[in-house]
Amino acid sequence: MGKCVICNQEFEGYGHNAEPLKTGACCGSCNVQVVLERLKIAKEMKDKMNNDGWSFVISCACGYKAKGNNEDEANEDLEKHQDKEHSSPF
Ligand SMILES: [Zn+2]
Numbered sequence: 001m002g003k004c005v006i007c008n009q010e011f012e013g014y015g016h017n018a019e020p021l022k023t024g025a026c027c028g029s030c031n032v033q034v035v036l037e038r039l040k041i042a043k044e045m046k047d048k049m050n051n052d053g054w055s056f057v058i059s060c061a062c063g064y065k066a067k068g069n070n071e072d073e074a075n076e077d078l079e080k081h082q083d084k085e086h087s088s089p090f
């Protein structure tokens with residue numbers, strides 16, 4: 001028997017690890033929230049890695065990724081790239 005650190009209900013057995021929502025053990029129904037939170041954190045980390053740490057990334061049609069700390073910076077980078085790589089030959 002244990003007490004859930006999230007909803008304070010008693011549960012049978014060892015319960016589930018409530019990290020990262022709370023420290024301790026939680027019941028089976030609260031574990032659903034815990035799992036969702038873990039998935040959210042994992043997804044955020046993956047998004048960050050895809051962006052190489054930049055907060056704003058715009059993809060060019062050629063596959064180039066324009067990066068910046070905000071939308072303006074990323075747009076500026078994209079324009080620079082397009083001037084250089086996609087300037088019209090005519
Ligand atoms: Zn609970």
Ligand SMILES: [Zn+2]
Nearest residue numbers: 060061062064
């Ligand atoms: Zn391009």
